[in-house]
Amino acid sequence: LAKTTQPISMDSYEGQEVNITCSHNNIATNDYITWYQQFPSQGPRFIIQGYKTKVTNEVASLFIPADRKSSTLSLPRVSLSDTAVYYCLVGVRMDSSYKLIFGSGTRLLVRP
Amino acid sequence: EPEVTQTPSHQVTQMGQEVILRCVPISNHLYFYWYRQILGQKVEFLVSFYNNEISEKSEIFDDQFSVERPDGSNFTLKIRSTKLEDSAMYFCASRETRDTQYFGPGTRLTVL
Numbered sequence: 001l002a003k004t005t006q007p008i009s010m011d012s013y014e015g016q017e018v019n020i021t022c023s024h025n026n027i028a029t030n031d032y033i034t035w036y037q038q039f040p041s042q043g044p045r046f047i048i049q050g051y052k053t054k055v056t057n058e059v060a061s062l063f064i065p066a067d068r069k070s071s072t073l074s075l076p077r078v079s080l081s082d083t084a085v086y087y088c089l090v091g092v093r094m095d096s097s098y099k100l101i102f103g104s105g106t107r108l109l110v111r112p
Numbered sequence: 113e114p115e116v117t118q119t120p121s122h123q124v125t126q127m128g129q130e131v132i133l134r135c136v137p138i139s140n141h142l143y144f145y146w147y148r149q150i151l152g153q154k155v156e157f158l159v160s161f162y163n164n165e166i167s168e169k170s171e172i173f174d175d176q177f178s179v180e181r182p183d184g185s186n187f188t189l190k191i192r193s194t195k196l197e198d199s200a201m202y203f204c205a206s207r208e209t210r211d212t213q214y215f216g217p218g219t220r221l222t223v224l
Contacts, residue, residue: 034212043116043203043215044155087155089213098168100145100157 004090004103011109018075018110022088022103025069031091033064033071038085038105047086048073075108083110114138116216118204124222128193133219135187135204144187145205145213146179148172155203161187194223 004024012018024033032051036044048055050062050071061074075082088103117136125131137144146158159169161179176192187206191198199222205213 032212036215038155041201041218041220043205043217046212046214049212099170100160100168102147102155102157105154 004088004092004101006086006088006103006106008104009107009109011111012078013111014079015077018078018082018108020073020075020086020106020108021070022073022090023070024088024090024092024101024103026092027068028091028093028098033062033068034089035060035062035071035073036087036089037082038087044087044089078108078110080110080112083108116204116206116214118202118216118219120219121217122220122222124224125194127196127223131191131194131221133189133191133202133204133221135189135206135216136185137187137204137206138208138214139185141206141208141214143167143207143213144179144181145207146189147203147205147215149201149203149218151200158189191221194221196223199223 006022032049034049035047037047038044048057048060048062050064052064055062063072085105085107087105092099092101119134144161147155149155157170159173160167178190180188201218201220203218204216207213
């Protein structure tokens with residue numbers, strides 16, 4: 001059974017670094033790992049995408065180990081507006097089928 | 113900045129009725145997707161569409177669902193005979209050749 005798992009929730013304080021890990025054991029060989037942010041009643045918003053090692057953009061970093069069975073989203077110096085649900089999205093190949101699977105989502109609460 | 117748009121934002125229908133959810137993907141994108149999110153749950157993949165045909169679909173996407181790209185701009189999801197359990201947010205997404213999918217704001221479907 002293809003599973004993409006994340007911690008259910010995390011708490012942090014403004015200014016701290018937050019690291020959210022997603023486990024994706026059955027990731028398809030050629031697929032990217034993408035992370036999204038979602039606010040209530042809105043569509044997922046793209047944060048960052050990577051294939052291997054480390055990717056950094058203006059809002060986050062993404063760390064991917066060599067086996068690619070997990071990935072870690074790093075948010076530097078979070079603010080109150082970063083309170084949201086964060087999802088990883090990967091393509092999973094099982095037998096002959098291919099599926100796009102969102103992680104279970106991590107609800108991040110940033111406190112003042 | 114170009115974005116995916118969806119209409120209507122909220123659709124209320126009676127059980128057994130047909131609904132059509134509409135999406136306008138980003139104009140130069142070639143790959144199109146529909147996802148579903150039941151209230152309080154994670155986003156679930158329904159179907160992907162490329163070159164005027166379905167490329168992948170999940171087990172959720174049964175015979176009551178269909179997708180169409182009736183013209184050069186719209187991408188639709190039809191549910192033929194809605195059930196109570198079809199109540200959810202439905203998100204459209206699109207991408208060009210890179211793997212980043214961009215999501216629309218969603219349509220909230222309520223089946224009574």
